[in-house]
Amino acid sequence: KVSKEHQINISANEIIMTCGAAGALNIIFKALLDPGDEVIFPSPYFVEYFFYVENHQGKPIPCPANEDFSLNLEAFERAITPKTKAVLINSPNNPTGQLYSEREISELANLLQEKSKAYGKVIYLVSDEPYRNLVFDGTEVPSIFHYYNNSFVAYSFSKELSLAGERIGFVALHPEMENKEKIIDALILANRILGFVNAPALAQRLVAECAFEKVAxxxxxxxxxxxxxxxxxxxxxxxxxxxxxxxxxxxxxxxxxxxxxxxxxxxxxxxxxxxxxxxxxxxxxxxxxxxxxxxxxxxxxxxxxxxxxx
Amino acid sequence: KVSKEHQINISANEIIMTCGAAGALNIIFKALLDPGDEVIFPSPYFVEYFFYVENHQGKPIPCPANEDFSLNLEAFERAITPKTKAVLINSPNNPTGQLYSEREISELANLLQEKSKAYGKVIYLVSDEPYRNLVFDGTEVPSIFHYYNNSFVAYSFSKELSLAGERIGFVALHPEMENKEKIIDALILANRILGFVNAPALAQRLVAECAFEKVAxxxxxxxxxxxxxxxxxxxxxxxxxxxxxxxxxxxxxxxxxxxxxxxxxxxxxxxxxxxxxxxxxxxxxxxxxxxxxxxxxxxxxxxxxxxxxx
CATH class of the missing domain: 3.90.1150.10 (Aspartate Aminotransferase, domain 1)
Known part of the structure; x- marks a missing residue:
């Protein structure tokens, strides 16, 4: 399903089932962040992003979006420092309903590539996509996987399949991410020791049955x-x-x-x-x-x- | 059910449903610990206790049990310092299968009371009880609630109801805990921001139906x-x-x-x-x-x- 939606070949070990998207983001940050590492996200933002980053000793850095809530590349450029570990985007967006275009994503990817090179370190791109399949007017959500290798997608089935409260989602990571094996191990350990242990077993079967159903x-x-x-x-x-x-x-x-x-x-x-x-x-x-x-x-x-x- | 098993009157708001016992322990430590706070547990121990404490900037302090794996009160007395925030016990125990008697629990409670008073701060008692209903030879697991007010019970239904992998459990806290309301709020916030959000909805209904069933x-x-x-x-x-x-x-x-x-x-x-x-x-x-x-x-x-x- 992920392979199809993102039109990229993702194998089972590049996907980690989680207790929803909130669980997915927490294990990503637990796996990536050292104390003081900065995570940048556009403002307005989903307020719990602050907690998800701070839970793991990271520093949340909100960065203003444009007036129409599209990505403000200049603001990102100013916000990135040698301490930046990741940029977190959410498209379609909560609270604004905005969706980032291919151009915005590709420009952000170029900026991250440039800055990663300049600082001699990887800056990750994390895309929180619980609303991926809730888009209108025939638009589609572009996949960050096409633009940036060091990227993660956090997903939840709860909106798409109207499974509110079932806590079922996943992390998918780019098959060409640097140090992929080490990062997968860190995610699996984080999932275990943060106490999620595994995604609820019943719900895993449920989504296996109906993952290709579409929300109305x-x-x-x-x-x-x-x-x-x-x-x-x-x-x-x-x-x-x-x-x-x-x-x-x-x-x-x-x-x-x-x-x-x-x-x-x-x-x-x-x-x-x-x-x-x-x-x-x-x-x-x-x-x-x-x-x-x-x-x-x-x-x-x-x-x-x-x-x-x- | 908790009221009956612990023979104490516990109301619904003193119980927080969680994603299993591992989730329960993580939210307890997230709610209680300040950086550097110490959590003592008997050794041999369930190795993930180290992670659960370190996830929230706590310091895990293993403390030797007696030769027969019963609680070593002298070792506890030496291990408690002004930085001790909580003592964590697990009875019936993984890995030893040991079960702590009423005498051991009551002596530990007295020690904690004494030390809390001496240091002018609350030292909490946390009891991890996923195996509470798996005891042999007509024995019963004494309830820590009868001996100590500032105490938490972490529970999972997965062993009792053979629901391995469903991630369903709870935290119960003593109805006379100091600052109870503040601690309940902290637990609810921790449950939310650590990304558990809620216990899986289907599994909640399932355990509501069969919580009084007994394991064979x-x-x-x-x-x-x-x-x-x-x-x-x-x-x-x-x-x-x-x-x-x-x-x-x-x-x-x-x-x-x-x-x-x-x-x-x-x-x-x-x-x-x-x-x-x-x-x-x-x-x-x-x-x-x-x-x-x-x-x-x-x-x-x-x-x-x-x-x-x-």
Whole structure:
């Protein structure tokens, strides 16, 4: 399956089954990081990346994305230092729904190659892809494996197969990674001693049976379009998400205050500052269409209240 | 179930479901340890305890058990320092099959109480009990909860319900632990950010259905007795295990060499030095009786070869 999705020949020993993508990222960082090593990721970010890096004595370095949440290569270039051990990207992205293009990935890969050479050390690329199969409008997620040898993919089946809570995923690594055997051994040891030991056995059988099933992307696309319509009517600025089930619009007022107004209307949103970008909120559209339609008047009321506070 | 087994009233929020006992121990140490904090455990020990403590910047301190593998209180008393954060015990024990009596537990609890007071800090007691329901000869495993308030129990269902590989267990903490709420929060956060996130959902339902089922202890007792007979005939010294499915006999020659002789006879044993005690081996009797009977001549041949090397 990985070989097919990434159009590259990956053998079974280059894949380590894990307790979900969070487990996958933790064992990657446990295997790679020495104390003080830096891991760079674009901001806004999934807040738990801070913990995953700090768990293993690494230093998390957020690095601003562009206004449209695409990768900001200049910011990456400034952020990379001799202490950089890895760059972590997440596409489709949580919280923004952004998806990085082939050009962005290839430019990032070139930059990492250059910097690795300049500093005489490997800088790894880690791609967290739990939403890989949740993309809209006929787009596809480019595979980092085509652009960079020293790269890892962390995957979870929980979104694709709607197996929320089953803790089943994997790490795949590039078949031409430097010191591949040593790194595979380190990942397997990390998986064991961090206490994951193995991916849940029942769930392993389950995904073996249905790994080629597809999530009903059309359903999510319709939900996204409804939510976009509502935000437009409310007068909010936003980037239309290309994947995942999140979007990250700008708020007309302070994000904490706006979340409070939404809460009064029984709508749950997460303040953008939690993701490193205030005056935005994260909304999830993994709820039924009726729910989105029903919340529309409430959302518009909150926007109106907010406009009076500006 | 925990309330019943430990005869103490434990509420749902004092139990955190985890990805097995290894996951449980990792989140306990992540929640408790500051860098350099010491965790003491009896030797011989389960070798992964070293990793579980070091994962979270703790310092593992093995402390010799008595000759019969019971708890050596004097050794504990010498091992405890102002840097001691916790004592970790495992009863029934892997690798020895030993089980600690009520007297041993209560003396250890008194010692910890005394030392906590002397150093003006809490020293926690952590009990790793995956084999709690695998005990023989009508014995029962005393509950540490009756003797010590600042205590945790780490449990796994995988042995009791023969769910090997399903990664399902829990942490239970004493309802009268100091700063209980803060510690529960820390455990929940650690469970999340270490990447376990939650215990596998399917397995949670499974154990909810069959948590009161009992392992067929009689089967294991018969296997133990057969293995003890074989060891006696081979002239090996051993402590008869009271629980678990391990035993830890003395070897007539160097443990590595003895394991090689066994390997020539197609018998798999683990050298004692891996558990901190050379000139012993760990044998597992979680195999069918026929297998044990079939290996008897092989085992005796290995013992004879060894006797010629002394």
């Amino acid at each position: 992307v059309e359903i999510y696309k319709r939900r996204r379009d409804i939510l976009c319509e509502i935000l437009k009517e409310g007068g909010l600025e936003f980037i239309k998400p290309k994947g995942s089930f999140f979007m990250f619009p700008k708020t007309p007022i302070d994000d904490l205050k706006f979340c409070e107004l939404l809460k009064e209307e029984l709508i749950l949103a997460v303040p953008g500052r939690g993701f490193g970008l205030p005056n935005h909120i994260r909304l999830a559209f993994c709820v039924p269409e009726e729910t989105l339609q029903r919340m529309k008047p409430n959302f518009l009321r909150a926007c109106e209240k907010a406009s009076k506070l500006i | 202890v009689e089967i294991y007792k018969r296997r133990r007795d057969i293995l003890c007979e074989i060891l006696k005939e081979g002239g090996l010294e051993f402590i008869k295990p009271k629980g678990s499915f391990f035993m830890f006999p003395k070897t007539p020659i160097d443990d590595l060499k003895f394991c090689e002789l066994l390997k020539e006879e197609l018998i798999l044993a683990v050298p004692g030095r891996g558990f901190g005690l050379p000139n012993h081996i760990r044998l597992a009797f979680c195999v069918p009786e026929e297998t044990l009977q079939r290996m008897k001549p092989n085992f005796l041949r290995a013992c004879e070869k060894a006797s010629k090397l002394i």
